[in-house]
Amino acid sequence: MNEVRNIIVGFELGERTSQICYYDRTEEEPVSLSVRAGQSQYAFPTCISKKPGEEIYHYGVEAEYFAAHQDEILIDRLYERCLSREKVQVEDQLTEPARLAAVFLGQALGMLGANNLLKNISGIMVTVPRLNKALVDNLKEAFQILKFPAGRCFLQNYDESFYYYTISQKPEFWSRKVGLFTLESDEAAFRHLEIDRQSKPAAALVKAGKRAALDTSWENRDVDFCRLIQESFGNDIYSGVFLVGDGFDKEWAVRSIPLLCKNQRHVFYGNNLYCKGACYGAKEKVEGRLVKDLSYQGEDIVTAMLGMEMLVSGVHSYYPLVEPGIHWYEAKKEFEILLEDTMELVFLAGEPKSPRLQRYSMALPGLPKRPPRATRLKIRLEFESLNHIHIQVTDLGLGELYPASGCVWNETLVQ
Amino acid sequence: MIGYRLCQTKKAKNPYFIENISTNVFTMEELCFYMSQNLYLLDDTILNGRLIQWLKDELGLAALSRKLKKLLEEKASMAEVILPIMKEIQYLNQAEQKQLQQNLKQMEEQPLLVRRKRKGDYLVEYHKYGNALKVYGEVLKDTDESAMDVSFKGNVLHNMGCAYARLFQMEEAVACFEKAYDLLHSQLALKSYLTAVYLLGSREDFLAKARELKADPATVSSLEQEIAAASSLKEEEAVTDEMLAAMTEEYHKNTGW
Numbered sequence: 133m134n135e136v137r138n139i140i141v142g143f144e145l146g147e148r149t150s151q152i153c154y155y156d157r158t159e160e161e162p163v164s165l166s167v168r169a170g171q172s173q174y175a176f177p178t179c180i181s182k183k184p185g186e187e188i189y190h191y192g193v194e195a196e197y198f199a200a201h202q203d204e205i206l207i208d209r210l211y212e213r214c215l216s217r218e219k220v221q222v223e224d225q226l227t228e229p230a231r232l233a234a235v236f237l238g239q240a241l242g243m244l245g246a247n248n249l250l251k252n253i254s255g256i257m258v259t260v261p262r263l264n265k266a267l268v269d270n271l272k273e274a275f276q277i278l279k280f281p282a283g284r285c286f287l288q289n290y291d292e293s294f295y296y297y298t299i300s301q302k303p304e305f306w307s308r309k310v311g312l313f314t315l316e317s318d319e320a321a322f323r324h325l326e327i328d329r330q331s332k333p334a335a336a337l338v339k340a341g342k343r344a345a346l347d348t349s350w351e352n353r354d355v356d357f358c359r360l361i362q363e364s365f366g367n368d369i370y371s372g373v374f375l376v377g378d379g380f381d382k383e384w385a386v387r388s389i390p391l392l393c394k395n396q397r398h399v400f401y402g403n404n405l406y407c408k409g410a411c412y413g414a415k416e417k418v419e420g421r422l423v424k425d426l427s428y429q430g431e432d433i434v435t436a437m438l439g440m441e442m443l444v445s446g447v448h449s450y451y452p453l454v455e456p457g458i459h460w461y462e463a464k465k466e467f468e469i470l471l472e473d474t475m476e477l478v479f480l481a482g483e484p485k486s487p488r489l490q491r492y493s494m495a496l497p498g499l500p501k502r503p504p505r506a507t508r509l510k511i512r513l514e515f516e517s518l519n520h521i522h523i524q525v526t527d528l529g530l531g532e533l534y535p536a537s538g539c540v541w542n543e544t545l546v547q
Numbered sequence: 548m549i550g551y552r553l554c555q556t557k558k559a560k561n562p563y564f565i566e567n568i569s570t571n572v573f574t575m576e577e578l579c580f581y582m583s584q585n586l587y588l589l590d591d592t593i594l595n596g597r598l599i600q601w602l603k604d605e606l607g608l609a610a611l612s613r614k615l616k617k618l619l620e621e622k623a624s625m626a627e628v629i630l631p632i633m634k635e636i637q638y639l640n641q642a643e644q645k646q647l648q649q650n651l652k653q654m655e656e657q658p659l660l661v662r663r664k665r666k667g668d669y670l671v672e673y674h675k676y677g678n679a680l681k682v683y684g685e686v687l688k689d690t691d692e693s694a695m696d697v698s699f700k701g702n703v704l705h706n707m708g709c710a711y712a713r714l715f716q717m718e719e720a721v722a723c724f725e726k727a728y729d730l731l732h733s734q735l736a737l738k739s740y741l742t743a744v745y746l747l748g749s750r751e752d753f754l755a756k757a758r759e760l761k762a763d764p765a766t767v768s769s770l771e772q773e774i775a776a777a778s779s780l781k782e783e784e785a786v787t788d789e790m791l792a793a794m795t796e797e798y799h800k801n802t803g804w
Contacts, residue, residue, distance in 0.1 A: 443552035446637025451553060467553065470576050474550030505580055505638075508554060531562075531577040532570045 134158055139246060140418055141256040142411025143237070144293075144404075145211050145271075149175035150192070150236075151407040152243050155415050161300075162411035164404045165243045167193055174404055179208035180236050182222060191239040210236050211260060214270040229266075230273035238278050250279055257286045257414035259293040259406050263432070265516050268461040286417050287461065291323065291338040291430050293409030294374070298325055299336070299423050300412045301372070305398050308371035311364065312405075313357075315379030320344050320357060322364040333425040350384035357388045375401040432459050432518060436547050438481045442469060453513055456484055460515040468528070471507040475499055477525065481547055492545055499527060500537050506530045521545040556636055559605035566592040567666075568673040575606060579638040582629055583647060586654055587665040594619065594628050611635050626651040660686055664703055667710075676710040683707040701730030708739060717747035728760075737762060738770055745774055 140155040142162055151174045153162040164174040176192030181204035183189075190198045199206035207213075207222060214233050219226035237258075246252050258271060268287060275285040288296075298306050310325040322341035327334050344360040347353045373392050380401060382389060392399045416422050429435070438454040453465045475496055482489040499507065508528040516522050523543045529536035554576055562571035565581065567588045572578050582589060599619070603612035611631060618628050626648055633639050639647060654662060663686045670679035683703050690700050708723030724740035737760065745753035750771070757767045 440551075441549060443549050443637070445553075445555065446640070448549055469551040470554055472550050472552065476550075478550070503584075505552075505576065508574075508576060509551075530580060531573050533572070533577055533581060 134163075136246060137252050138254040138418075139244065139249075139252050140411060140414045141241070141244065141253055142293075142407045142409070142414060143240070143256060143258045144407035144410060145214075145258050145260050146175075146178055146406075147209075147211050147261060148178060150178045150240065151175050151404055152240060153404065153407050153411050154244060155411050162408040164407060167243075174407070176240070177208070178210045178236070179206060180210065180232060180239070181206050184223060189235045189239065191236050207232055214267045215264055217266045217270070228270075228273070230270040231277065233270055233274035234277035237274055250281075253280070253284065255284050255286065255414040255418035256280070257288060257410040257417065259288050259290060259410035259413070261290050263287060263289055263461065265461070284418075286414060288410065288413050288459070289430070289432055290406050290409075292428060292432070293406040293413060294323065294338055295325055295336055295409070295428050295430065296412040296416065296422070297405050297409030298372070298374075299426065300409075305372040308369045311370050311373040313360075313364075313373065313375050313377075313380075315346070315357075315375065315377040317379050318346050318348065320346055320360055320379065322360060324364070324370070327426070333427045335427055335429045337429050338431075346379065353384050354387050357385065358391055361388060361391050370397060372398040373400070374405055375399070376403055376405050378403065427457060432461065434458055434460050434463055434515070434518065435483065436481055437484055438479060438513075438521065438545075438547075440469075440477070440479055443472075450480070453479070454521070460518045463513075463515050465513040466510065468508055468510050470505050471509065473504045477509075477511070479523075479545065481545070494523065494525070494541070494543050496525065496527075496539070496541055498537070498539050500529075500534075500539075502530070502534050506534045516544065519547045521547065556606055556608070559601065561601075561605055563598060563601040563605070567670065567678060568675050569678075570673075575608075575632075575636045576638070579633055579636065582632065583639070583643075585669055586625075586647075586650055587662060587669050589625055589629065590666075594625070608635060624651075624655065626655075660689055660699070663689075664699070664706075667703070668706060671706060671710055671713075674713070676714050679710045680707060683710065697730045701727045701733075701736065705731065705736055705739060708743065712739075712743055712746070717743055721747050734766070737766070741767070741770055742774060745771075 134156050135154055142151075142153045142155075144151040151164060153164040153174075155161070156163045167173045167176045177196055179192070179195050181190045181195035181199045183198075183202075183204050189195075190204065195204070195206060198204040205222060207220065210229075210232060213220055213229045216229065219228055220232060221227075222232075241249055241253075241256075244253075260267065271287060272282070272285070275282070294312055298310050306325070306327070312323045312325070314321045314323070321343040323338055324341060325336060325338050327336045341364050342360060344356055346356045375392075382401075389399075412422060433456075434454055435456050436454075437452060437456050439450050439452040442449065442451050444451055453467075454463050477494040477496070479492040479494065480489040481492060496509075506529075508530055510526040510528055512524040512526075514522050514524075521544065523545060525541045525543075527537045527539040554574070556575045559573045562573045563578070564571055567590070568581075568585075570581075572581060582593075594615075596616075596619070599612045599615050602608045602615070614631050615628060618631070629651070630644070630648075633644070633647070657665075663682055667679045667682035667686065670676075670682060683706060686703050687700065687707075690703065704723045704727035708720045708727060711717070711720035711723060721740070721743045724736065724743050728736040728740045741753055741757055741760075741762065744756045753771070753774075754767070
């Protein structure tokens, strides 16, 4: 590895396999790390193994080997396990998914071969097929266990990695729509990236497309794939196409390849697009925008805004709590207010361009009656998913003048 | 009207102790609330160098701290000292600020003894009976020397009696109420006096005193019912160890003993 300091890492945590790459500043691109020196095998199984009765673990290929030959306990499906909070039975005890993820991430990051990873990694982006609150919390906790500072660990889904990988290529590659075919053993799926250049900044969006089963015979497989290409492209112009997954082989794609390359379209095949896209994503987080005036508007990005009307420095203002354009799992807010003469909270939500904002009232039953400005409330907002915002309100009273009642109210706002 | 305001200044790790009411404050909002509600309690036990240092060290309000230091050195009026504190977090709107200035002006125009009595009254409201008695005692001392009218002195004695009663020092309470009644001859003073006699002694003492003072039988009868009702309420409340501990703590806090 050429980098020793300020290392930027992309980590694909896949369903079956995972990968690691780092950003090579000399090459000006991410470089994948091979599982075996001198070979181009980048993917390793998303699993760990544990030596019975001892706190000794292995990961990836080694884990499979030790489980098969040394009777170690195999803990596989780590990505899937992290999508839930359910503890995993390992030997005679239940272990949190976050703890298992920490073992896996910690061991896999050893592939970087760098000294003092905590000090020398300036940003790490983990990319996953899809994410939910449990996964976000589990991975956050895993990095906490590894003692990584929170501000250096990021998370994004495959779509966003596809976006970052694409916009890191030459602009002519993504001057029009960009297609992505994922080919697994017997199924192919299509997604595409399109950029609305009318809006300011230009808005990039990844949309899911058709899926098709692929026949096992080579000839029919080619026919099935050709049909999917035609149906997916329709009459739209695609300036570039990516093919990922191990279900593709140029041996059978004799008609598909010319169809993909039609009109001098750029076509790439590989299996490290998501990992490298994650690395570019980490680079943007650490070093700033890769492409100016372009913003990603994927399914994990908050589009609505949420705020409250209140006195800010004595002036009647709209106080924004959540602003559009950030990932729901990164959108958090904690603040304190002083009640004047009300016993309820009103939140205002809506799309940025909509003329009217929707009002959501939150009652505070049981709040002690106190004089105006003698009730301080702590309000904490956290997203449970893109459309569900959890609001927690805690009564703080007014110090020792009006002691806190201990009342806590929880509500989920559905947008 | 907007229902809430954003709290923007940080919370102190180490609170500022307000001596008068034996209470800690941690934020500007608490300090402003206390000041705006208790003008009569604002004296040099709160507006002093310790406050200035606290604002700077704990809340990071260096500019305000400098300003207040200068004002205190120049022996500025209370309004001049308080308003910059309120303005720091825009605690008051224009109308409230105007009202506060008026109240401060009114207060500053009042005779010193009246202001001190009000201070005692505020302390009683905060259950700081020990401090209140100290203030009332000083007022009475100065009242004797000045030609202050009897009703003022009577009111001070009455309130002093109330403070003693709250501390269960019934002998002192009876003595104060007796003097207050002598000066005021009001219905309220009579009721307080007779109630204290009842609580110190017995129903018989209460009735004897009522006869001695030639109290109206209807008043005596209704007062007796009130005392009986209050006593039965007390009996219904079972005092737990926890309540007793809280009451003991409160007692020590309020008396400073």
